[in-house]
Amino acid sequence: MSAARTHQHSINRRGFLRSSGVIASAAVVATLPRPWFAAIPLEATAGLPGSLGPPPDWESVQRAFDVDRSLINLNNGGVCPSPIVVQRAEAAHRSESNRRPFYAHQGEIAPQIERIRSDLADLIGADAEEIALTRNTSEAMEIVQLGLPLQPGDEIVTTNHDYPRMLNTWRQRTAREGIVVKTVDVPVPLSRPDDLVAAIATALTDRTRLVMCCHIVDLTGQVLPVRAIADAAHARNIPVLVDGAQSLGQFPFSMEALGCDYFATSLHKWLMGPQGTGLLYIRRDLIPDIWPLMPSSGDSPDDIRKFEDIGTHPPAPVLALGEAITFHRSLGAAEKAARLCSLRDYWMDQVVEYDRVTVRTHTPSAYALATIDVEGIDPVDLRNHLWEKHRIRVRPIKQSGVSGIRVSPGIYTTTNELDQFVEVLTDVIRTGIPS
Ligand SMILES: Cc1ncc(COP(=O)(O)O)c(C=O)c1O
Structure with a gap:
C-alpha cells in the first residue's frame, strides 16, 4: 500500500470509528504503542452493527476474571478463561x-x-x-x-x-x-x-x-x-x-x-x-x-x-x-480487537529489534497471537524454561515450516505481566537459557 493510500485508509477508518463511537477508546490505550485503530480492516465488518458504547475500563475487565495470577498465561490461543459472570x-x-x-x-x-x-x-x-x-x-x-x-x-x-x-x-x-x-x-x-x-x-x-x-x-x-x-x-x-x-x-x-x-x-x-x-x-x-x-x-x-x-x-x-x-458486546468487538493488538505490540516492540529474533507473523494482518523464534534456542526448551523457572505459559511451535514460541495474551492480561515476560525473554535473547 502506498503512503498516500495508507494515509487515506487511516482517515477512512478514523471516520468510520468516530461515527460508530469507537474513537472514544483511544485515550484508554494511550499508554500503549501503535495506532490502535489500525486493528480492523474496514471491509471486514460489512453488514455488522457498529460499536454501542462507552470505552471499556481495562482494569475492571481484568478484575472480571478469576484467573490464577501466580502464573502468567500467554497461551490464550488454546482456551480462553470465561469471565466470572459466565x-x-x-x-x-x-x-x-x-x-x-x-x-x-x-x-x-x-x-x-x-x-x-x-x-x-x-x-x-x-x-x-x-x-x-x-x-x-x-x-x-x-x-x-x-x-x-x-x-x-x-x-x-x-x-x-x-x-x-x-x-x-x-x-x-x-x-x-x-x-x-x-x-x-x-x-x-x-x-x-x-x-x-x-x-x-x-x-x-x-x-x-x-x-x-x-x-x-x-x-x-x-x-x-x-x-x-x-x-x-x-x-x-x-x-x-x-x-x-x-x-x-x-x-x-x-x-x-x-x-x-x-x-x-x-x-x-x-x-x-x-x-x-x-x-x-x-x-x-x-x-x-x-x-x-x-x-x-x-x-x-x-x-x-x-x-x-x-x-x-x-x-x-x-x-x-x-x-x-x-x-463481549459490552466491551465492543472493535475495542477488544484493538486492545489485543496493543497488548501484542507491547511485548513484541521490546524484543523484535534483537538480531537473534525472527518474527514468524506478519502483524499488520494479525491480532492477539504472534510467533517469534530466538536463533539457537529450541522452542520447547524455551517454553520449558519460561514455565518451569518463571511460571509463564507460551506454546512452542515446531511444525509445517514454523519454529518459535507462540505468544497470545488475553484481554485480562496486564502490562505488568507482559513486562515480566519481556524481562525473562530478553535475558534469554542476550545470554541464552541459564543452565
Ligand atoms: C485453527 C484451529 N482449528 C481448530 C482447533 C480446534 O478447536 P477445538 O479444540 O475447539 O475443536 C484449534 C484449536 O486450537 C485451532 O487453533
Missing part, C-alpha cells in the same frame, strides 16, 4: 438441570437456545437458520468434512497450516474413499497474501469439490486472505470451508465480508464462552447437501438443527453463552 451462569444452569433434569424442562430451554442461536447469528451477520450449535470447532468442521458427498478422485484443496485434526480427517476419507487432497504451503511470514491466493487458485481443477483454509492460522496467528481465496474458488463454482477457531471474538467480521460457504468456530476461545461450545455456519442453500454426523429420525434435511441431534449432552454451556455474548 462461570456463574453456567453453574446456575447446571444446577437447574440437576434440580429438574434436562428432559423434564426441554420445552423451557428450547426458546432460550433459539435466542442464543439468533444472538450468535447477529455477531457474524448471518441468519439464525444458518447457525448450528456444536461442541467445538472440530465437531463443526467435521460435520462438513465428513458430511459432504464425495466420489473417488474428487479433490480437496487445503493448506499445510490447517489444523492437524482437520488434515487427518481428509486423510481418513482418502484411505476410505480415495479422495485426493492437495496441500498448498503458506509462506512464513505471510507478507504477500496474494501469493497464497495465487497458489490456491493454481491448485484448483475441474475435480476440486472444496477449498478448506483457516481464518486465523493457529501456528502464527496470521489472518489469511479468505475473501480473495473465496473469490478465486467461486470463480470456478467451488465452495469454501473456513476454520475460524481462532477468529470469532478476536475481531469483528461478517459472513458477507468473508464470503465463505461454511464457517466453523469455537466459542470457548476468544468469545470466552463455556468450554465445550462452538458453532457451524452453513450458507442456507447448502444445508440439505450435508449429511449429519449423527443421523436422527424426524429432521428435515434443510433444517440446520439436524446437526444438533447428538444425544443427551449438558445444556448449561450453551445457555451460559448468553452471558458470554453480553460480556
